Amino acid sequence: MSKRITKTSAIHDKHSIITRDTESGFEYDSDSESDVENVFPNIRVQRIRDKLYQDEDEDEDEQVDDEDEEDEEDKEDEEDDADNFENENEEEVDDYIDGDGMRNFDMGESIEVGDVDSTSERKNGKIKKLTSRQLQKEQKRIKRTGVCYLSRIPPYMKPATLRSILSRFGKIDRLFLKPEDSAIYHKRVKYGGNKKKNFTEGWVEFVNKKDAKMCASTLNANKLGGRKTSYYYDDVINMKYLSGFKWFDLTQQIAKENEVRQAKLSLELSQQQKLNKTFVNNVEKSKLVSTIQRKRKERDPEHESDSHIRRSFKQRKVTSTRADADEELKARAQPDRKLSDVLSKVF
Amino acid sequence: MSFEDLGVSRWLSEALAAMKIHTPTAIQSGCIPKILSGHDCIGGAKTGSGKTIAFAAPMLTQWSEDPFGIFGLVLTPTRELALQIAEQFAALGASMNIKISVVVGGEDFVKQTLELQKKPHFVIATPGRLADHILNSGEETISGLRRIKYLVLDEADRLLSNSFGGDLERCFSVLPPSEKRQTCLFTATVTDAVRALKEKPPAQGKPPVFLHEVETVDQVAIPSTLSIKYVFVPSYVKEAYLNSILRLPQYEKSTAVIFVNRTTTAEVLRRTLRKLEFRVASLHSEMPQSERTNSVQRFKAGAARILIATDVASRGLDIPSVELVVNFDIPADPDDFIHRVGRTARAGRSGDAVTIIAEKDIDRIASIEERINKKMELLEEVTDDSVITDSLTATSVAKRESLMEMDKENFGEKRKINRKKRGLETEKIRVVKSKKEKSKKSLRQ
Numbered sequence: 043m044s045k046r047i048t049k050t051s052a053i054h055d056k057h058s059i060i061t062r063d064t065e066s067g068f069e070y071d072s073d074s075e076s077d078v079e080n081v082f083p084n085i086r087v088q089r090i091r092d093k094l095y096q097d098e099d100e101d102e103d104e105q106v107d108d109e110d111e112e113d114e115e116d117k118e119d120e121e122d123d124a125d126n127f128e129n130e131n132e133e134e135v136d137d138y139i140d141g142d143g144m145r146n147f148d149m150g151e152s153i154e155v156g157d158v159d160s161t162s163e164r165k166n167g168k169i170k171k172l173t174s175r176q177l178q179k180e181q182k183r184i185k186r187t188g189v190c191y192l193s194r195i196p197p198y199m200k201p202a203t204l205r206s207i208l209s210r211f212g213k214i215d216r217l218f219l220k221p222e223d224s225a226i227y228h229k230r231v232k233y234g235g236n237k238k239k240n241f242t243e244g245w246v247e248f249v250n251k252k253d254a255k256m257c258a259s260t261l262n263a264n265k266l267g268g269r270k271t272s273y274y275y276d277d278v279i280n281m282k283y284l285s286g287f288k289w290f291d292l293t294q295q296i297a298k299e300n301e302v303r304q305a306k307l308s309l310e311l312s313q314q315q316k317l318n319k320t321f322v323n324n325v326e327k328s329k330l331v332s333t334i335q336r337k338r339k340e341r342d343p344e345h346e347s348d349s350h351i352r353r354s355f356k357q358r359k360v361t362s363t364r365a366d367a368d369e370e371l372k373a374r375a376q377p378d379r380k381l382s383d384v385l386s387k388v389f
Numbered sequence: 390m391s392f393e394d395l396g397v398s399r400w401l402s403e404a405l406a407a408m409k410i411h412t413p414t415a416i417q418s419g420c421i422p423k424i425l426s427g428h429d430c431i432g433g434a435k436t437g438s439g440k441t442i443a444f445a446a447p448m449l450t451q452w453s454e455d456p457f458g459i460f461g462l463v464l465t466p467t468r469e470l471a472l473q474i475a476e477q478f479a480a481l482g483a484s485m486n487i488k489i490s491v492v493v494g495g496e497d498f499v500k501q502t503l504e505l506q507k508k509p510h511f512v513i514a515t516p517g518r519l520a521d522h523i524l525n526s527g528e529e530t531i532s533g534l535r536r537i538k539y540l541v542l543d544e545a546d547r548l549l550s551n552s553f554g555g556d557l558e559r560c561f562s563v564l565p566p567s568e569k570r571q572t573c574l575f576t577a578t579v580t581d582a583v584r585a586l587k588e589k590p591p592a593q594g595k596p597p598v599f600l601h602e603v604e605t606v607d608q609v610a611i612p613s614t615l616s617i618k619y620v621f622v623p624s625y626v627k628e629a630y631l632n633s634i635l636r637l638p639q640y641e642k643s644t645a646v647i648f649v650n651r652t653t654t655a656e657v658l659r660r661t662l663r664k665l666e667f668r669v670a671s672l673h674s675e676m677p678q679s680e681r682t683n684s685v686q687r688f689k690a691g692a693a694r695i696l697i698a699t700d701v702a703s704r705g706l707d708i709p710s711v712e713l714v715v716n717f718d719i720p721a722d723p724d725d726f727i728h729r730v731g732r733t734a735r736a737g738r739s740g741d742a743v744t745i746i747a748e749k750d751i752d753r754i755a756s757i758e759e760r761i762n763k764k765m766e767l768l769e770e771v772t773d774d775s776v777i778t779d780s781l782t783a784t785s786v787a788k789r790e791s792l793m794e795m796d797k798e799n800f801g802e803k804r805k806i807n808r809k810k811r812g813l814e815t816e817k818i819r820v821v822k823s824k825k826e827k828s829k830k831s832l833r834q
Contacts, residue, residue, distance in 0.1 A: 307793050314785045321626050321781070325773040357752035361721040363546060365584045377582050380554035385585055387561045388542070388549075388572055389429050389598060 187215060188251025189287045190258050191243070195219060196266065196277035198238040203274075207266065208246055212253025216289055219244035247289045258283035395421040398450045404481050405442070414439040416601060421447050423599040424573060431545075431587055432575045433602040435731065441477050444541050444573045448511070449478075451538070453485055458508030461539035464560070466547040468493040468515055468678065469685055470705040474543065475513045487511070494518040495678025502526045508533045516548070516556035523559050534563050537570055544704055545574045549582040568592050577704075578724050611727060611761050615734035617742045618768040619754070624747035628661055628788050631717060632780040633771045634743055635667060635695070643712035643741075644688075647697045648729045650718035655697050656800055658717065660791030662695065665783065672698040675804060703728040709735055714742045719750040723760035743768055 172180065195204065201219050208214055219241035221227075231237050248254035262281045266274045362371040377385060392402040392413055405411070413421065416434050424430055424447040434440040444463075452460045465471045475491045482489075490504040492514035498521070505512070505522065506529055512519075523531050542548050548557070564570065576583050591597045611617070622630050631647070634640060649655045652675040659671040670684035670693035688696040689708055696702070703725055711733045720726050733740030744765060746754055758764055795801075 303793060303797065307789065310789045310793070311786060314789055315782075317625055318781050318785055321623065322777055324623075325777065355748040355751075358719070358749050359721060360723070360753050360756045362724065362756075363550065363578060363580045363722060364724065365579050365581050376551075377549075377585070378551050378554060380558050381549065381551055381582065382585075384554060384557040384561055385549065385582055387564075387567060388574070388586055389567050389589055389592060389595075 183249075184288060184290075186250055187288060188248045188254030189284045189289055189292075190246050190248070190254050191282050191284055192219075192246065193243055193280040193282070194278075195241040195244055196274050196279065198236060198240055199274060199277075200239070201241075201244075204244070204246075207268070207274075208257055208261075211248070211257035211260070213249040215247040215249050217244065217246045218292070245289075245292060251283075255283045257281065390418060392417075392421075392446065395446075396425045396450070397421060397446045398453055400453065400484055401446060401449050401481065404484060405446075408480065410442065414443075416440055417443045417446070419601040420444070420573075420599070423601075424448075424571065425450065426596070427571065428596050428599040429567075429571055429591070430573045430599045430601065431583065432573065433577070433579070433600075433605065434575050435577055440543075440575050441474055442481075444539075444575070445474075445478060445481055448539050448541075449482055449485075449487075452510060456485070456510060457536075458488065458510050459505075459512055459533035459537050461511045461541065462534065462537050462564070463511065463513045463541040463543060464516055464519070464548060464557075465513070465543045465705075466515070466553070467701050467704065468495060468681065469672070469701065470543065471513045471515055472682065473705065473707065478511055478513065482510075489513065492518050492522065493678070494521075495681070498522075502530050505530045505533065516553050516560055520556040520559035523563050531563050535565060537564060540564060540570050540572045542572070542574045545576040545583060546578045546580045547704065549580065549586075568595060577728070611730060611763070612734045612737075612740075614737065614739040615730060615742060616739075617730065617744070617761075617763065617765045619744045619746050619765040620768050620771055621746045624749065626776070626781065626785075627717065627745050627747060628658070629776050629781045629784040630745055630771060631658075631715065632662075632665060632784045633776045634715065634745075634768070635662075636779070637770050639770075640713050640741070642694075644691070644708075644710050645695050645713040645715060646702065646708075646711055646729075646732050647695060647715045647717050648703060648720075649697065649699055650720065652699055652804075653795075653801060654718065655699055656795060657788065657791050658697050660794060661784065661787045662697070664787035664790065667695050668693045669695045669697060672696060672702050674699065674701060675801065700725055700729075703732070706732065707735070708732065709738070711735075712740055714740070716742070716744040719744065719746065719753040719757070721753065723753075723757045726757045727761065 192204075201217055204219070205214055205217050208217075220243050222240045222242050227240070246254075248257065258281045261279050263278060266272075266277050266279060268275060360371060362368075390412060392405055392410075393399065395413060395418060397405075416432055416438050417440075420430055420432055420440075420443045424444065432440060432443060434443070448461045463471075463474055465474060471491055471493045475489050478489050479487065481487075488507070488509040489511050490501065490509035490513070492501050492505070492512055494515055494517050498518075501518070502522065505526070512534075523534075547553075574583070574586065579587075587598070587600065589598075620630055620634070635645065647658065649658060652673040655671050655673040656675070659669050662669045670687045672681055672684050676684070684693070684696070685706070687693045691710070700720065703720075714730050714733045716726070716729060720729065730740075730742040733742065744754070754765070
């Protein structure tokens, strides 16, 4: 699992916990992590995360049965989905806003980030701390979610299409599809193949884990179905409900790796500083020694400078390919059997 | 003396004149008539002495009398050199509708196969990829190679070394026997292999091999317009010194090539210098070929001021504008040092070579100084103090960061995997062999 997760970015972790922001669908590059970090100070993120983990262990597969609010929305979804499914081929993945106000961030990896009730107040660029009630609410929300893994995506299916298919089973929050290797893509395009983006695997987060389970058990190893004429009618999808798995488990490892790397970097930097210091000290010492020697010489021109060797280094080897060079230098240049075979054939 | 006097055909001398080449150089006037009269040839030639034309002109002359494909095959040790030679061939033969195919690694295999099947007039190749084609592409592709009239081994001292042995063996297995083709060989040093070839008696019914300045080529000293300087520093502050050297007022704007011994060093330096806001390009074997070509182009066009390269760039690359060569590492072979500093001070221009010497390189420097018969001078502008105040901290931080980045991006992973594959292959062969032996033994019993 770990290898697959590597592609996703650490940002989404923070994003998922703190920003549930519907109206001001803010955008950022995947590179400008620092911006995001400015907005969400690390410490706070860590604190919230810790709290979440504590609660997570207590009851993993608890069923939560308060879907009442969302039933209405689900109906609307289904209508939208039907539309989406029909004109799937016209849809642009890049900058597209879903029927119910979801926004896609195309971060080079095609990640869709959906909305859930906003718990963090980010008004005029200022964020407030979560109150304990809001935090509880947020934790509850996360506990309710369920994640499914898709080991195969029908060829060239766009995230938006997939979303519309899957949301037949319930409200979807986030969806991440891993694009195929760029080398494979370029090769295909070069030899006149399909220019569309292809995806190899993916993860989807349902707002309710009940939906996720239902979706996985229904769709797994089954035809997609839908309208008979649709492009994906006969395609088979593979899907598994990941029990006890949350979205931030996907991103957690990368966040951890980044932290480790950062720590390592600072350690190395301090080491380097020490090295630099020794260099500076040595330079000063050598100056001192040379002045002393100079003065001694001035006083007593006959005095021999005590330039005895303090330390000797093992020297790197010298080699040569020239025929005139010493035999030991060109030890590696002797023609071997294959080469002498070649030599006999040249003239 | 003009090219036509040497026996070069009219159209070609006109093409040469169009390229502003009117009078032949020493190697050209020596080799062209002999090659035209059917001699095999060994030429002692430094790069930049015009040897491409020395073999291209007679080949093209005879080809134009009876054009067929594949007429000639040129083998070079590096891809960049192959591309450079192909450019020159294309320029010379443009008026005659010449067809050239470049068969080098890192580029599209299938495309090359198709090109070879169409029988181009000349093939410029590196041995590894050509051997690959011979092994995998089928008879239709390589049938042209069985009829070639000319074989040129460029940089023969490098090419006729053990690292190319296996590939060359495979190439020679399809080439016609030596009586049926003419072979030209150009070298900058006389190695054991070249000496063995030189002393070999000529094959029956063939004129003797023509030798041009073969023994004297070793004595060629570095150009007098080149000043060779050094700094002597601990190895862990080499980068900081490099930074200071590149920022010296006299080198601030000059185009520079920095030579290193390893691909990893090249990559670290590229990232470090980029962080320090130099315009850099790099050239080493662990880059995709497209990037390699791109880097060279960028450097030639002046978009990058600094080229960081391993020894792939030490030979043959002709970039006249290079004003400074920095040896960040010291090569094991003194001749490599001469090749490296030969990238600057070309064709009578002046140039500087700065060598950064660390504590473990003193033996190597001694052998280099003995070889070039010249003592290096100390570069006095860069002092310990100036390095400490200006560049030490910034450079070391940049270096550590780049190392971290490379760790993150798994630099060198590909090479490791390839090694592993090769290692497995040899192991498999060993296993097969031992099995065969066992079965033989059991049969005997």
